[in-house]
Amino acid sequence: MEIFDTIILGAGAAGLFCAHFAAATGQRVLIVDHARRPAEKVRISGGGRCNFTNLYAEAGNYLSQNPHFAKSALARYTQWDFIDLLARHDITWHEKTPEKGLGQLFCDGKSAAIIDMLLTEARLAELRLATEVGEISHDGTHFTVLLNGTPVQTHNLVVATGGKSIPKMGATGLGYQIATHFGLNVLETRPGLVPLTFAPHELDWIAPLAGTAVEARVTANGTSFDEALLFTHRGLSGPAILQISNYWREGDAISLDLLPSQNAFEALKAARQDNGRRQMQTALATLLPGKLATALTEKFALKGNLADQSDKALKELADQIHGLKLKPTGSEGYRTAEVTLGGVDTNGLSSRTMEAKAVPGLYFIGEVVDVTGWLGGYNFQWAWASAAACGRAI
Ligand code: FDA
Numbered sequence: 001m002e003i004f005d006t007i008i009l010g011a012g013a014a015g016l017f018c019a020h021f022a023a024a025t026g027q028r029v030l031i032v033d034h035a036r037r038p039a040e041k042v043r044i045s046g047g048g049r050c051n052f053t054n055l056y057a058e059a060g061n062y063l064s065q066n067p068h069f070a071k072s073a074l075a076r077y078t079q080w081d082f083i084d085l086l087a088r089h090d091i092t093w094h095e096k097t098p099e100k101g102l103g104q105l106f107c108d109g110k111s112a113a114i115i116d117m118l119l120t121e122a123r124l125a126e127l128r129l130a131t132e133v134g135e136i137s138h139d140g141t142h143f144t145v146l147l148n149g150t151p152v153q154t155h156n157l158v159v160a161t162g163g164k165s166i167p168k169m170g171a172t173g174l175g176y177q178i179a180t181h182f183g184l185n186v187l188e189t190r191p192g193l194v195p196l197t198f199a200p201h202e203l204d205w206i207a208p209l210a211g212t213a214v215e216a217r218v219t220a221n222g223t224s225f226d227e228a229l230l231f232t233h234r235g236l237s238g239p240a241i242l243q244i245s246n247y248w249r250e251g252d253a254i255s256l257d258l259l260p261s262q263n264a265f266e267a268l269k270a271a272r273q274d275n276g277r278r279q280m281q282t283a284l285a286t287l288l289p290g291k292l293a294t295a296l297t298e299k300f301a302l303k304g305n306l307a308d309q310s311d312k313a314l315k316e317l318a319d320q321i322h323g324l325k326l327k328p329t330g331s332e333g334y335r336t337a338e339v340t341l342g343g344v345d346t347n348g349l350s351s352r353t354m355e356a357k358a359v360p361g362l363y364f365i366g367e368v369v370d371v372t373g374w375l376g377g378y379n380f381q382w383a384w385a386s387a388a389a390c391g392r393a394i
Contacts, residue, residue: 004030006394007145007154008125009133009174011038013383014366015160016118021391022158023124030154031122032131032147035170039115041162044169045380050111052086053079053384054377055095055103061378063246064371065187069346070382073354077388079105079381089117102227104376136178143361156361156394160387163340163367164189171334175368176343182359185345187370191337192246195237196254196328205299207233212291216240217257220248226260231292234332242375245331246341256324259287265318269311276307288321296321339379343370353393354386363390 005027008015015031016039023029037043042050054061057079059071083105086093092108107113119127134146136157143157161175176186198206209231216229218240230238244254259267264287271283280302284293296302300320309317331337344364348357354369356362365386373379 001144002152003142004028004152004154006030006156006158007032007143007152008158008160009033009145009178010160010162010366011035011127011129012160012162012366013039013042013118013380014162014387015158016122017384018158018160018365018387018391019125019127020118020121021388022156022394023122024391027394029125030152031125031127032133033127033129033170034132034172036130038127038129039118040169041166042115042118042380043111045111046106046377048111049106049109050114051096051104051106051377051380052093052111052114053082053105053381055079055105057103057373057378057381061374062371062382063192063341063373064346066346066370069349069351070371070385072351073385073389074381077385079377081388082381082384085117085121086114089113089120091117102376133174136181138182138359138362141361156363158363158365158390158394159344159368160364160366161368163343164334165191165337165340165367167334171340175364179344179348179356179364179368182356182362184348184356184358184364187342187345189340189342191331191334191339192341192372193242193338193375194245194331194333194336195232195235196241196245196248197235197330197332198326199329202326203235205295206231206235209291209295212289213238214258214289214292215260217260218244219255219257220244220252223247229256229258235328236326239375242338246372246374248328248331250330251327253325253327256326257322258292258324259321262287263318264321265315268306268309268314268318272306272309272314276305278306280305280309338375339372340367341370341372343368343372346370352389354390355393363394365390 006029008031011033096104159175210233212231217226225243227239229240281297354363366383
């Protein structure tokens, strides 16, 4: 039987990166993946340019039942470490929309450059693709794993099989099954960074706006994000909605401020004073995209021109613009979700090494762990940091 020091399940962002650290110490390392190509999510990420990290990444940008868990790994492998690594591989990058101060770093070229870099860094490890992972057992010192039906042995087993998002790209629940098999707790999983869907009566006014975008402040459960909001045929999307989807729970309402940079009441009163004969729709269109102005005029049955509106009526309209309450019926689910919330309970893992406290030699890294980042390069930074913590420890 073949014997390895370390087998890493999953040749995604975290698995490949972990292999680099593990193999650097002279260990015999094997990475296996059922997909035909490694790191497919890196390839499609960031619209093909991979938003590989965030300038401001820190534990506060992550959701986890234990908000402190990610601190250690994130502090010991930072965004600056990854930026240095890119420099050593001559990969150039830029900050998207620096004027917004979001700190999102993208490759200047294709995200394939990051995959090439990960494969180069992991070259001392063996990579087996198109390999099915079967039964896994543990005799107290070694794990035996069935790979394409053949048993292999390993001292360390690293689970880097990601979450459930986008099954079409190879996502499975394998990591959660392995955790459960070895007695670890798995927290309820749900789709994250995902568009939200609405009941027919809301879609009646939302769907005709498909393609319209507006800078908005979206709030759910006390958390707000100021980013672009996009109306679609199925509901709401865009960065602001993807961000808030991590905080939204079924049954909750979300609140939209469609004009966060201005006071709508003051702006409408000034417009009334300036030219009271202007139609409501025309007046709103000076503050909001034209199609949205038309839709709101109809939704709130606004009649007449500005001069016809009392202060009270304008205030009520402004309150709707700044605090439109909507109740999503659900999300687009794992089919389009960028990440999976929940996962392997961090209580069962060492925050320094990612090793299961109750099963020496068993490690969980990347998205399979109950640590989920905001949109904007945070999830890859968690993949790099958790992989480094584990790879340096084994
Ligand atoms: P990842 O999913 O990368 O890798 C898991 C690997 O395990 C895969 O190769 C899979 O084939 C393999 N696997 C799964 N089940 C298996 C089984 N049963 N047997 C064998 N192998 C198995 N994040 C970010 O920070 N910036 C960004 O720009 C984006 N963009 C983005 C776009 C889209 C469309 C998606 C879906 C996601 C993103 N993300 C992102 C999120 C990011 O891709 C994600 O957080 C990381 O890829 C997680 O890395 P992991 O290595 O943990 O899992």
